């Protein structure tokens with residue numbers, strides 16, 4: 475049964491599975507372990523630089539060590555009583571478009587993962603110019619008899635889901651275009667993406683037992699319940715956890731998110747959000763959704779990138795943060811207060827159960 479499958483894949487989690495997305499600049503061991511202790515599955519972000527001596531990999535080791543101690547500390551109250559030999563009941567996300575992924579993942583990253591044993595690995599954003607990166611990473615993860623995490627691959631199309639599963643993914647994270655942050659530049663919302671991916675898996679890979687998680691625009695229990703109805707076995711929330719008490723997000727981002735409603739008209743998908751920050755390394759296949767700022771309005775009015783960048787930098791240097799990029803999904807209007815991550819997790823799960831039982835009762 476789908477309802478018990480996630481509980482057996484991730485012991486200690488409760489139905490329905492609420493997942494906090496790995497988010498660069500946001501997630502950390504405290505946030506992830508609080509989600510897990512509340513019966514969800516928390517992710518940290520492991521980075522995108524897999525080169526030997528990568529500072530990101532050193533940070534990953536530190537984060538995994540800290541997560542283990544947060545999960546074993548007696549003062550932390552209820553939750554998994556985790557011991558060094560058990561899988562660590564959190565996940566790690568990696569961004570994989572860098573050439574260092576294929577070159578070095580097996581040599582630099584697998585030993586860290588093997589030592590700390592996070593229960594799930596989440597891969598996102600391979601470069602279209604390096605189609606062999608994803609199979610190389612999945613093969614490396616599957617080659618370790620002593621460590622077998624569930625492998626989740628975040629995708630934005632049915633074709634990408636098919637490819638991920640053909641290479642051995644256990645979970646497909648169907649990321650709809652309502653999502654905050656980076657995503658496929660062209661795609662669909664979870665309403666059509668999740669069921670079409672589910673149908674494809676049932677038809678083309680009926681014996682593989684692959685699970686689907688829904689991501690993008692989900693900010694409360696109703697969104698998770700909708701994802702389940704569409705065929706998902708877990709709901710992923712990113713934007714909602716940016717304002718968790720434990721997140722690393724700066725105050726101006728929290729204020730921007732809490733002050734924004736009507737996310738469909740107040741956020742926009744664009745590569746400008748990266749380009750204005752001088753970040754041109756994401757492949758063109760991807761863009762990102764963020765809150766609309768004066769920078770985006772200037773861009774839409776025809777201001778050149780050069781001139782816009784000058785305005786962006788002058789504002790930042792003058793202490794005006796209104797042009798800063800705040801990644802956000804369309805669900806931002808449902809994000810109304812800062813709460814501890816455990817409380818968000820419980821409220822979202824309870825909200826999902828209420829939505830499901832409410833519908834059932836009205837039949």
Ligand SMILES: Cc1cc2nc3c(=O)[nH]c(=O)nc-3n(C[C@H](O)[C@H](O)[C@H](O)COP(=O)(O)O)c2cc1C
Pocket residue numbers: 495496497498500519567568569596597598628649652653654655656689690691692693710711712713714716801802803804805
């Ligand atoms: C601030 C921010 C940072 C993100 N960073 C990552 C990341 O590092 N790796 C990743 O796979 N996805 C990342 N994402 C995308 C999430 O995995 C997820 O798809 C998204 O947050 C879901 O949509 P929602 O924000 O509407 O809940 C990020 C999203 C946000 C909002």
